[in-house]
């Protein structure tokens with residue numbers, strides 16, 4: 001079936017690039033070899049930049065689009081609106097340093113931006129990161145990877161809903177998704193409450 005082989009291909013891609021990070025062993029070997037970034041050069045003012053070109057939305061609070069759904073169909077619909085493009089974000093589309101192949105750009109909602117800035121050990125319910133996936137280009141979004149904190153307590157990963165899709169159609173199927181999804185948490189467990197992005201955002 002189309003869907004199955006597509007998903008299998010994506011898993012293979014992640015597995016290939018993860019060097020042992022996507023197996024099911026909660027071993028903590030994590031992504032230590034994957035996260036390699038130049039020191040951040042920006043201060044904490046990542047949320048104060050003007051919004052990127054594109055969305056017509058009025059950006060005011062940095063918390064546009066709240067609350068963010070944590071189920072596949074609703075989230076795919078929510079992503080269509082691109083309200084997240086009002087959030088704090090990386091200043092450019094850049095090559096992923098992780099397994100999220102190709103070019104990417106990460107957006108953090110107000111809750112997650114504040115929590116990372118404060119150095120909190122656990123992020124509050126409603127904290128969300130959206131990563132735009134651009135593939136080999138830099139102009140067109142081809143998919144998304146999303147993490148939604150669904151409860152305050154991280155509980156070893158139970159507090160996070162994960163979603164990754166390589167299709168921007170409203171009715172896209174074949175997303176990799178789920179609460180505490182091991183494919184995602186095996187790497188993300190090494191982050192600050194499962195968040196890996198360099199912060200302050202560069």
Ligand code: HEC
Pocket residue numbers: 014017018019021022031034035095096097098099100104106129130131145146147162163164176177181183184185186187188191194195196197198
């Ligand atoms: C092999 C390790 C690995 C796996 C598996 C993985 N990620 Fe990531 N992820 C990363 C790294 C490293 C970053 C940050 C660096 C980058 O991508 O440029 C990241 C960033 C993200 C971000 C931006 C917020 C953050 O934590 O930095 C989201 C959202 C995300 N990943 C979602 C997912 C989802 C959903 C899955 C499962 C379908 C997944 N990831 C699987 C390594 C991984």
